[in-house]
Amino acid sequence: xxxxxxxxxxxFVQRVTGxxxxxxxxxxxxxxxxxVQGGVTSKEIVGRVGGSVPWxxxxxxxxxxxxxHAPAGLRNILREHTSLGRRQTHWIxxxxxxxxLWMGFRAVIGLYGLGA
Amino acid sequence: xxxHRNHANYWAFLVHRVSGLLLLLFLPAHFFVLGLxxxxxxxxxxxxxxxxxPLVKLAETGLVILLAAHMTGGLxxxxxxxxxxxxxxxxxxxxxxxxxxxxxLLFLLNAV
Amino acid sequence: xxxQTITVDIWRGKEEGGFQTFQVPRLASQTVLDIVTYVQRNxxxxxxxxxxxxxxxxxxxxxxVNGKPRWTCRTHVDKVAPETGxxxxxxxxxxxxxxxxxxxxxxxxxxxEKWTRAGGQFVPTKTRNDDFAEVSPNDPxxxxxxxxxxxxxxxxxxxxxxxxxxxxxxLGPAALNRAWTLVNDARDGGQKARLQAVxxxxxxxxxxxxxxxxxxxxxxxxxxxxxxxxKRATVKAALKGDI
Numbered sequence: 001x002x003x004x005x006x007x008x009x010x011x012f013v014q015r016v017t018g019x020x021x022x023x024x025x026x027x028x029x030x031x032x033x034x035x036v037q038g039g040v041t042s043k044e045i046v047g048r049v050g051g052s053v054p055w056x057x058x059x060x061x062x063x064x065x066x067x068x069h070a071p072a073g074l075r076n077i078l079r080e081h082t083s084l085g086r087r088q089t090h091w092i093x094x095x096x097x098x099x100x101l102w103m104g105f106r107a108v109i110g111l112y113g114l115g116a
Numbered sequence: 117x118x119x120h121r122n123h124a125n126y127w128a129f130l131v132h133r134v135s136g137l138l139l140l141l142f143l144p145a146h147f148f149v150l151g152l153x154x155x156x157x158x159x160x161x162x163x164x165x166x167x168x169x170p171l172v173k174l175a176e177t178g179l180v181i182l183l184a185a186h187m188t189g190g191l192x193x194x195x196x197x198x199x200x201x202x203x204x205x206x207x208x209x210x211x212x213x214x215x216x217x218x219x220x221l222l223f224l225l226n227a228v
Numbered sequence: 229x230x231x232q233t234i235t236v237d238i239w240r241g242k243e244e245g246g247f248q249t250f251q252v253p254r255l256a257s258q259t260v261l262d263i264v265t266y267v268q269r270n271x272x273x274x275x276x277x278x279x280x281x282x283x284x285x286x287x288x289x290x291x292x293v294n295g296k297p298r299w300t301c302r303t304h305v306d307k308v309a310p311e312t313g314x315x316x317x318x319x320x321x322x323x324x325x326x327x328x329x330x331x332x333x334x335x336x337x338x339x340x341e342k343w344t345r346a347g348g349q350f351v352p353t354k355t356r357n358d359d360f361a362e363v364s365p366n367d368p369x370x371x372x373x374x375x376x377x378x379x380x381x382x383x384x385x386x387x388x389x390x391x392x393x394x395x396x397x398x399l400g401p402a403a404l405n406r407a408w409t410l411v412n413d414a415r416d417g418g419q420k421a422r423l424q425a426v427x428x429x430x431x432x433x434x435x436x437x438x439x440x441x442x443x444x445x446x447x448x449x450x451x452x453x454x455x456x457x458x459k460r461a462t463v464k465a466a467l468k469g470d471i
Binding site: 003004005007008009011012076079080081086 | 427462471
Binding site for chain 3: 119120121123125126129133193196197198201205
């Protein structure tokens with residue numbers, strides 16, 4: 001059944017992005033713990049990630065992974081605790097994915113651009 | 117109503133679900149603040165100095181704990197689903213809980 | 229010897245109904261099934277309940293006792309409602325997640341329908357004219373199957389599963405556990421259809437590993453582990469294009 005296949009692969013994507021995010025989160029947490037020593041300013045943030053291709057790549061992967069990971073979890077919550085059906089949660093998922101991509105890349109590319 | 121739900125693996129599920137939802141709700145705010153650096157750097161610095169307040173630091177520590185809890189809980193799930201079964205999973209739950217708190221404390225100690 | 233009694237709240241009615249309170253004499257080594265039987269024989273013959281073997285092998289007497297689904301013939305009153313000054317309190321309800329026929333008896337139809345829907349039937353590949361299939365008990369797949377075949381369809385896991393409660397069409401731990409035992413059966417010829425049946429959001433992908441099933445199974449089976457196996461098998465099949 002086509003929908004079973006789609007649901008299985010959607011589940012798998014959530015697990016794979018989860019594994020990717022584990023790495024991203026570890027790096028991110030380490031950076032944040034280090035960076036907030038002595039307070040942080042926008043200049044410091046831009047100084048670190050602005051114009052840096054490695055950070056651009058890292059945070060782009062991070063944003064895409066979150067955009068694919070989070071909506072799946074939200075969908076489970078909606079399917080299990082509200083009366084929303086398959087189709088409705090599908091569209092909500094897609095919308096949340098797009099919002100995360102848009103807001104995330106706006107921040108990532110914006111910060112990168114400031115230092116280029 | 118806890119009745120049949122009163123066991124470690126269920127609490128682990130609850131923490132994982134709640135932390136995921138809270139993190140999802142936090143994300144837009146987080147991206148918005150970062151986006152401020154592009155056009156409204158002064159606003160961003162004002163916001164960042166506001167975050168120096170102890171109460172905000174405490175909230176941030178809470179966020180770090182949520183993130184660490186969700187991540188360690190997720191790794192636990194990946195182990196359950198993709199690796200051979202282990203019977204001492206309740207111990208794993210305790211370990212993941214401990215690691216989350218440790219991460220939060222690390223953040224707090226460095227931030228103040 | 230002063231007679232100790234225990235206060236028992238028993239569900240009467242269907243989904244709509246209410247608790248009725250009885251005072252039942254406490255006895256040594258008393259089980260919850262003894263309590264229900266005493267009420268029906270001495271206090272209210274109209275009480276509906278189910279039992280058969282009374283000795284913990286058939287699974288018919290499963291009910292919700294103080295919030296947990298259990299075999300009532302194997303639940304000692306002293307364990308779930310220990311004596312306090314007032315003699316302790318016991319609350320008995322029908323199994324959750326299943327329609328109530330009356331009082332403590334539930335309709336198991338949907339439980340068995342899901343068993344069938346999940347591909348719970350063996351699909352033979354040999355005839356009586358063929359040689360016996362040779363399956364070593366040490367074969368890893370056979371061990372996986374053997375770990376789950378003692379299920380007697382009592383419904384405790386199904387009743388304990390919150391995903392069943394939250395997602396009406398979720399196949400449930402027992403049906404999926406059975407499917408896993410057959411997925412691991414080298415003699416079975418219905419694997420493709422079975423994996424198709426257990427995959428997706430009404431199937432194994434919806435299990436969140438709460439493990440209430442594993443905690444409460446009176447036969448100490450582990451449906452969560454079986455479902456984890458199904459997750460791996462369905463993903464493999466989906467990536468290969470078999471689903």
